């Protein structure tokens with residue numbers, strides 16, 4: 001007993017000594033001590049608070065630097081932060097495979113989807129990427145326009161239904177949580193496109209399986225805490241502890257995983273029996289993956305990853321576009337006018353569906369989407385960890401394990417890249433210039449860059465076009481909150497409207 005007590009005391013003493021060294025001494029001995037370092041205030045702040053997007057933006061503007069600064073994250077963890085496009089090009093493109101995603105980043109993703117493209121590294125990543133790319137090929141666009149037009153119609157009908165069933169006698173609309181409805185629509189759509197499964201969550205929103213799954217992605221204090229905990233502790237320890245939120249995440253994902261697994265198995269069995277679908281329009285993502293070169297587990301894990309990203313990212317990104325439209329009613333009116341007066345048949349979309357050419361005639365729609373994606377990148381920070389000694393922007397990184405961050409939020413608002421109105425919402429900047437007037441491809445960071453750039457960008461943009469056109473063509477959107485009460489929630493992984501965006505959708509009156 002006495003011996004165990006002594007060992008425990010020694011372990012605690014060592015832990016305290018290590019903590020004290022890390023807090024009071026290490027900063028002065030670190031190989032990065034000569035890099036510009038922002039003033040982060042009192043020591044307790046560095047221990048308890050993870051810097052967020054507003055800190056990165058302030059530092060980029062206020063701390064003189066040559067593209068790299070050093071700062072301290074929660075528990076005084078030392079990090080390097082890239083602030084210019086040259087640094088981003090080196091980190092994410094030229095030397096992309098010298099870095100991995102920090103293991104903490106991958107933990108939550110593994111809980112939700114197992115090993116998959118997001119957490120594959122090095123050669124494994126290159127191989128998986130090539131095998132999954134066909135599922136996101138531009139050749140699938142005609143099929144996507146059909147699928148997303150019908151998603152837009154389902155959404156409009158769900159909102160109409162909500163308005164007529166819930167509205168009070170004095171008003172013709174009822175406030176509803178748009179973020180929730182958009183995630184339901186996103187889940188139904190990606191379910192169909194990925195594995196041919198209809199989750200039907202828009203029409204049956206009370207189904208326990210999908211409801212619980214969708215709730216996993218809501219903003220809440222618990223979810224934010226879980227993100228921080230997962231960042232701090234090794235996964236094996238978290239697995240061993242009865243952490244409720246983690247068990248809930250695993251259970252709820254398990255139910256959606258079963259559907260994905262079952263449908264993927266049906267697809268694979270049909271393929272094994274020579275029933276390969278001839279027509280590209282009939283193929284779903286799983287049919288398009290190079291299944292002959294992927295194990296069944298890889299197919300299922302990646303399909304589940306696409307289902308997760310496909311509903312969560314799109315729901316969040318579309319929520320932000322509507323957020324800007326309710327803050328800028330003049331932009332909303334102009335967008336509606338441009339949609340209704342566009343030459344061609346886009347006004348028939350409810351019968352015919354949208355085709356790509358409809359959107360070539362509404363450049364303002366793409367401009368609004370781009371501007372919203374610029375100012376509210378879903379993923380506010382990109383995280384990497386060095387794997388071997390290297391050099392970044394002439395700074396030597398002598399050891400593996402250096403954590404490096406890049407803020408998509410700050411780069412997308414960088415005055416040197418975007419001009420003096422960098423923080424303002426100005427869709428017009430995209431009308432004359434496909435790059436929005438920015439100087440470099442690395443100025444727009446919403447989908448990342450380099451070989452790990454978002455594989456779903458085209459899918460996301462195509463769906464956003466159809467759904468936004470359908471929504472704005474059908475409803476005048478306004479906020480159910482006071483505008484100043486809408487809160488931006490910044491987790492370590494995503495930026496969302498806290499508790500979802502509650503809006504009013506008044507049907508557009510048309511004079512015949």
Ligand code: HEM
Pocket residue numbers: 101117118119129190305306307309310311313314317377378379382383445446447448449451452453454455456457459460
């Ligand atoms: C507006 C919507 C979206 C945004 C803003 C977004 C953003 C991002 C970003 C910033 C990354 C790079 C992260 C990094 O470098 O660490 C990424 C990667 C990824 N995204 Fe998206 N995404 C969106 C939609 C989607 C969709 C719809 C899918 C799938 C259906 C998807 C699947 C993925 C996957 C699998 C990766 C990992 C790629 C790799 O590591 O090679 N995303 N996304």
